[in-house]
Amino acid sequence: MIGYRKKKKHPRSLFYRISAWLHLWLGLISGIIIVIVSLTGAILTFEQELRVLFQPYQTVKEENRPFLPPSQLSEKVKQRYNLPSVAGVFYQGAGRSAVVPYYGDRKNLVVVYVNPYTADILHYQRLNDDFYRIMVEGHYQLWLPRPIGKPIVAYATLIFVLLLISGLVLWWPKRWTKTSREASFYIKFKARFRRLNYDLHNVLGFYSLIIALVLGLTGMVYGMTWFYDATYYVGSGGEKQSSERAVSDTTLTQVHLLPEQDILYQNLVNKGTNIKAQILSVSYTFGKAGTWGIGLNPKPGTRYLERYQYYEQRSLKPLVSPPEFSAANGGDQLLRLNYDLHVGSIGGIWTKIIAFIVCIICTSLPITGFIIWIKKKNKFKF
DSSP states (O other): OTTOOOOOOOTTHHHHHHHHHHHHHHHHHHHHHHHHHHHHHHHHHTHHHHHHHHOGGGBOOOOSSOOOOHHHHHHHHHHHHTOSOOSEEEEOOTTBOEEEEEESOTTOEEEEEEOTTTOOEEEEEEGGGOHHHHHHHHHHHTTSOHHHHHHHHHHHHHHHHHHHHHHHHHHSOSSOOHHHHHHHHOOOTTSOHHHHHHHHHHHHHHHTHHHHHHHHHHHHHHHOHHHHHHHHHHHTTSOOOOOOOOOOOTTOOOOOSSOHHHHHHHHHHHTTOOGGGSEEEEEOOOSTTOEEEEEEESSBTBOOOSEEEEEETTTOOBOOOOOOGGGSOHHHHHHHTHHHHHHTGGGOHHHHHHHHHHHHHHHHHHHHHHHHHHHHTTTOOO
16 A cells, blocks of 8 residues: 555563563462452551550550569569460550560460559460451461461562562553543543543552552561572672571579579669660570570660660670661661561651551552453453
């Protein structure tokens, strides 16, 4: 035909079609898992705030006197419930109950809430019966045995990260026109269901992309050893994390007048540490070579530790410990902040709200994506 010109394919068309194929099938493979993990993540975002709101034993009347030392709190718990040992004592600050956990085995995990001013028992909680613990197990391992569920969630999270990247490729307009901008950045709520569903998938996916990537990547840190190591390696500028663990000299026989954990606690008080203004963890020894551990977090509401120090049994000598947060390398800092980045507590309540909204969006993406596929499945060809 005279004047006929063969239509040129867009230079990215093959890349686009490959991305579309990957986006579709990876989404179908991991969709249900992403829905479960995202929904449980949304539920867990405000765990601490909801616990304080609905669990009265989380708080105590603030008193103008010091906290009792850890041995008094732990001994009260051990005697009351006939426990052979406890894992430690965790002070949560002024106006909050102290937590004394017992980790006998995975089927017998117990947390006891104690008034840090009086040692009165406030609540006995079996973790396997705790709603938020159940949500954590779903989020981390799909309520399956850990060796099975953990890798499934971890690699589904990796797939989710790939879906976010391929989704950006599919979202990117071929040409930036007024019409394409409106289609890419705005949801037409008055449109028919098919178009509304597409916009909810396409537009909300774009707006949640950066935060969703942060949530996905920080989740992979918990699920994959190789990714954990890679995160440390990149963050530290090429260093490898030391696997050396502090241990106590089992030949020592030194005896103290006071319980060792109380001496360590009192040393903090004598140095002027304001225990009521931060979270203090006193981790107990395990076995003859075990060590005492003292952790301080000056920012309640987060979980990163500014300082964590190991101490030898009997001599109470400071042992090799992680550096203070401010002096740690980038890899150490990144891993210590990983939990707070993952749940959105890194910036307080506002970043938690953002994380919650993004979790809800991530829950919806496999559903809206599946609906899009159902509508197009007879037309889709690769």
